[in-house]
Amino acid sequence: MKTRFLIAALALLAGIPALTIGVTSGVVAADKPVVMADATGTVGGIKVPSTNHPITTDVPAEATHREITDDQKRVRNYADQPPLIPHAIRDYQIDLNINKCLTCHDRRNTAGSQAPMLSVTHFQDRDGQTLGTVAARRYFCTQCHVPQTDAQPIVPNSFQDFDSVLGHAQGGQK
């Protein structure tokens, strides 16, 4: 109960600035009713583009990007990073009936497929018990492992891996 009240109080606090902005902008709009039509600056502290408002304009969708399916392993940015999937996984079925990924990456099938076996950490259930095969909580591969496309990041990323931070970059590729 206590936490509920706390959350409610926090929500109220967070809402106060929005409420005040709403009130002030309402006042501004009442004073100058044409303000929305030609303003390029701010309305009540919120920046509004003057023309071609994004909501009212149809913006063409960006082209979809190509999947990277070259079968090349990518360097991991940190030791715990789930390895990326370097091949197409279209229509791969992962459900109660079958896990398509495991038909190659399961221990029993790696000799025929020459695929890397999923690591033994996947055999541990939530109690730390190591099972004979993949644990239920690790069954849905694409929760962690994903294929990549050639899309460029929308937001620039200044991530540096461990070795770069320590200043001896020989360890990683960067």
Added chain:
Amino acid sequence: MTIRSALLGLWRLFARPSVHFSLGFLTLGGFIAGVVFWGGFNTALEATNKEAFCISCHEMRDNPYEELKQTIHFTNRSGVRASCPDCHVPHQWTDKIARKMQASKEVWGKIFGTIDTREKFLDKRRELAEHEWARLKSNNSLECRNCHSADSMDITKQNPRAAKMHETYLFTGQNTCIDCHKGIAHHLPDMQGIEPGWSMKTSQK
């Protein structure tokens, strides 16, 4: 006795020369009737060999066809697509007739509602899938090879992974398409006990 005499009477009628009709009428009429019958038969056969016919039943429309629509055999960059009979009915005439005769069981299933609900379909899916796997296995994946020819396969254009698998299993004749490519056009049933084509158990045989 009565059946025998009736048959005998029929035979006498059949063997007796025509009294009223000329030879020309009978031969030409027989020929035209034959053309009409044969044309009609083939037209009807072709009509049942169309996707529109398959998905005129809700069993096929709501289950396998819905699943097909997601896959690369329905939608892809070049717009070539496979329809139901491309994979499920042989293209050769005699094989086609044989398959069509088998398919009369499916009419029975339709009448008695063998898979008329989603649940019934899912329960029966393993059995139905096994029939198709067995058929494609025994005809060396003929319906796959109607479009995908191993001779025309340029493995330098394939991913190294796929190229290696095809070199190891397909070109050696060790496996056929369906051994590895199960569930490419429809969802798979419970695959308990079914090893993939590249597993050691399947390969050794």
